[in-house]
Amino acid sequence: xxxxxxxxxxxxxxxxxxxxxxxxxxxxxxxxxxxxxxxxxxxxxxxxxxxxxxxxxxxxxxxxxxxxxxxxxxxxxxxxxxxxxxxxxxxxxxxxxxxxxxxxxxxxxxxxxxxxxxxxxxxxxxxxxxxxxxxxxxxxxxxxxxxxxxxxxxxxxxxxxxxxxxxxxxxxxxxxxxxxxxxxxxxxxxxxxxxxxxxxxxxxxxxxxxxxxxxxxxxxxxxxxxxxxxxxxxxxxxxxxxxxxxx
Amino acid sequence: xxxxxxxxxxxxxxxxxxxxxxxxxxxxxxxxxxxxxxxxxxxxxxxxxxxxxxxxxxxxxxxxxxxxxxxxxxxxxxxxxxxxxxxxxxxxxxxxxxxxxxxxxxxxxxxxxxxxxxxxxxxxxxxxxxxxxxxxxxxxxxxxxxxxxxxxxxxxxxxxxxxxxxxxxxxxxxxxxxxxxxxxxxxxxxxxxxxxxxxxxxxxxxxxxxxxxxxxxxxxxxxxxxxxxxxxxxxxxxxxxxxxxxxxxxxxxxxxxxxxxxxxxxxxxxxxxxxxxxxxxxxxxxxxxxxxxxxxxxxxxxxxxxxxxxxxxxxxxxxxxxxxxxxxxxxxxxxxxxxxxxxxxxxxxxxxxxxxxxxxxxxxxxxxxxxxxxxxxxxxxxxxxxxxxxxxxxxxxxxxxxxxxxxxxxxxxxxxxxxxxxxxx
Ligand code: SF4
Ligand code: SF4
Numbered sequence: 209x210x211x212x213x214x215x216x217x218x219x220x221x222x223x224x225x226x227x228x229x230x231x232x233x234x235x236x237x238x239x240x241x242x243x244x245x246x247x248x249x250x251x252x253x254x255x256x257x258x259x260x261x262x263x264x265x266x267x268x269x270x271x272x273x274x275x276x277x278x279x280x281x282x283x284x285x286x287x288x289x290x291x292x293x294x295x296x297x298x299x300x301x302x303x304x305x306x307x308x309x310x311x312x313x314x315x316x317x318x319x320x321x322x323x324x325x326x327x328x329x330x331x332x333x334x335x336x337x338x339x340x341x342x343x344x345x346x347x348x349x350x351x352x353x354x355x356x357x358x359x360x361x362x363x364x365x366x367x368x369x370x371x372x373x374x375x376x377x378x379x380x381x382x383x384x385x386x387x388x389x390x391x392x393x394x395x396x397x398x399x400x401x402x403x404x405x406x407x408x409x410x411x412x413x414x415x416x417x418x419x420x421x422x423x424x425x426x427x428x429x430x431x432x433x434x435x436x437x438x439x440x441x442x443x444x445x446x447x448x449x450x451x452x453x454x455x
Numbered sequence: 456x457x458x459x460x461x462x463x464x465x466x467x468x469x470x471x472x473x474x475x476x477x478x479x480x481x482x483x484x485x486x487x488x489x490x491x492x493x494x495x496x497x498x499x500x501x502x503x504x505x506x507x508x509x510x511x512x513x514x515x516x517x518x519x520x521x522x523x524x525x526x527x528x529x530x531x532x533x534x535x536x537x538x539x540x541x542x543x544x545x546x547x548x549x550x551x552x553x554x555x556x557x558x559x560x561x562x563x564x565x566x567x568x569x570x571x572x573x574x575x576x577x578x579x580x581x582x583x584x585x586x587x588x589x590x591x592x593x594x595x596x597x598x599x600x601x602x603x604x605x606x607x608x609x610x611x612x613x614x615x616x617x618x619x620x621x622x623x624x625x626x627x628x629x630x631x632x633x634x635x636x637x638x639x640x641x642x643x644x645x646x647x648x649x650x651x652x653x654x655x656x657x658x659x660x661x662x663x664x665x666x667x668x669x670x671x672x673x674x675x676x677x678x679x680x681x682x683x684x685x686x687x688x689x690x691x692x693x694x695x696x697x698x699x700x701x702x703x704x705x706x707x708x709x710x711x712x713x714x715x716x717x718x719x720x721x722x723x724x725x726x727x728x729x730x731x732x733x734x735x736x737x738x739x740x741x742x743x744x745x746x747x748x749x750x751x752x753x754x755x756x757x758x759x760x761x762x763x764x765x766x767x768x769x770x771x772x773x774x775x776x777x778x779x780x781x782x783x784x785x786x787x788x789x790x791x792x793x794x795x796x797x798x799x800x801x802x803x804x805x806x807x808x809x810x811x812x813x814x815x816x817x818x819x820x821x822x823x824x825x826x827x828x829x830x831x832x833x834x835x836x837x838x839x840x841x842x843x844x845x846x847x848x849x850x851x852x853x854x855x856x857x858x859x860x861x862x863x864x865x866x867x868x869x870x871x872x873x874x875x876x877x878x879x880x
């Protein structure tokens with residue numbers, strides 16, 4: 209975006225979130241490509257931006273959370289960020305709910321989860337995908353931060369359908385979807401407990417008789433990938449399925 | 456701290472978890488069916504309003520409740536904590552007397568059973584609680600306390616302790632327990648129950664499906680009701696709504712089998728209009744009304760936890776509860792249980808018993824008739840823990856990373872590898 213646009217409309221920031229930026233780096237490349245192909249003009253702030261603060265707030269470090277939010281608010285202002293697109297459900301929820309709660313009026317940034325962006329682009333025909341040859345069955349996991357916390361259940365499902373997949377829901381899905389075991393700091397603090405929870409979910413996924421488990425959260429993805437070593441499920445993050453089918 | 460590795464592998468957790476998961480969808484279906492003729496949103500809204508009003512006006516409602524009960528010859532004792540409640544109860548229960556008890560979470564909360572076992576003949580009359588008593592286990596759910604005890608263990612215990620010949624058959628075992636307990640209730644001097652709701656217009660509401668509570672509260676000469684101040688609502692109509700919700704969310708039925716309403720000593724005035732107290736019911740009814748941290752919860756803004764109607768619906772879907780059962784909490788279980796622990800046993804005990812287990816997944820909130828935002832409460836209590844220097848080692852490492860490099864992983868993430876410590880979310 210040029211200086212003029214910046215002043216007029218502000219910038220759109222792609223915010224991958226720490227999980228994607230530091231651990232699941234391939235997802236960042238995927239989403240950047242998808243966004244570019246969707247005709248989205250976005251900026252990146254790389255190491256200028258800080259962690260959104262989700263794990264910090266969840267662990268009870270209120271002061272540090274405020275410091276991070278302030279730091280991000282300043283940097284977003286400096287770069288005229290008017291809209292954030294993020295591929296992490298936890299960051300989405302944090303910017304959308306917790307920042308709004310903490311900062312109030314001054315937080316006038318529109319926040320979008322990447323599945324909302326992509327679904328719009330698909331609908332408007334801006335993002336083109338190869339015609340699906342046959343409908344393959346898979347199952348989709350609703351990440352807690354995207355589903356129950358934010359009410360986004362449909363966009364990821366509709367994207368998958370447009371890609372030519374048929375979703376077989378797990379016994380517990382949407383509002384009742386199980387937890388991957390990764391949230392609230394449980395993965396890092398109590399790994400055995402977290403593994404047990406991941407296993408419960410993978411078992412439900414196996415019960416669908418499909419072989420692919422797709423999610424759209426880097427934390428769920430990481431938990432499943434680690435847990436799937438002993439499971440029949442083939443774990444995918446949504447962007448991987450989109451990339452395969454881009455024209 | 457709980458030994459998680461051991462707990463996760465334990466037989467009791469394995470059995471309990473299997474029972475929970477196997478029965479969960481069934482329960483959800485029943486719950487849905489039981490809501491067929493109910494405007495659920497409206498009921499939930501009304502419940503929230505009742506509970507909010509009750510907590511806001513607790514002092515006044517409590518005074519009214521006590522006054523109304525006393526006028527009907529029911530004794531009322533107030534206890535500020537578990538110790539005081541135990542003392543009052545033990546004074547009301549002479550040594551050596553035969554005592555029967557029905558399900559009550561508040562009685563568990565004050566650890567009365569431990570004392571009674573030392574000096575009285577004491578029998579649990581709820582089938583599940585009786586199983587817990589004879590197997591010397593610990594209950595793990597407020598509505599279904601013995602889901603973690605396998606059938607074989609129950610049969611074996613009965614065979615061994617009571618020399619009864621029984622096959623491994625749930626119906627036969629249940630009937631044996633029924634007959635045994637019924638006899639004990641008939642012989643008992645004192646019956647102890649809890650209460651689901653108290654209405655300030657003078658009603659004590661106790662729900663049940665088994666039928667033991669009607670007997671425990673009617674047959675022995677003395678009835679002692681041990682309950683807590685958060686059970687008080689303004690009117691009978693409000694209490695009935697809570698009973699309905701407790702049945703729907705607690706057992707997946709539209710109504711409990713029985714709702715006992717007790718509002719006075721039994722009485723008659725049939726001999727020439729002379730009012731005589733104490734007919735077929737007990738001759739003495741006492742209520743012990745305990746606070747035990749609840750006023751503090753209100754004072755400190757944690758009123759949401761007191762809106763709980765103890766249905767247990769938040770536990771079955773909770774990923775942590777499913778995997779460690781009663782080790783998530785103390786006297787009360789799940790995220791809500793951890794919250795109660797902080798106020799009843801202290802922040803340190805809360806920290807040790809699961810303050811950091813919650814994944815904040817919101818499955819509990821989504822299932823709660825009162826929409827209690829349990830993970831939000833947990834997060835507030837974690838803030839309090841941090842302020843009191845109660846941190847997990849992992850979290851302080853994460854915070855070092857955040858403070859020095861602005862991200863939770865710090866410098867030690869290796870390209871293409873998922874690290875062991877996924878400090879995120
Ligand atoms: S939010 Fe916490 S307490 Fe509630 S269901 Fe999830 S893990 Fe359990
Ligand atoms: S927190 Fe809600 S779901 Fe859990 S026991 Fe209480 S009322 Fe029931």
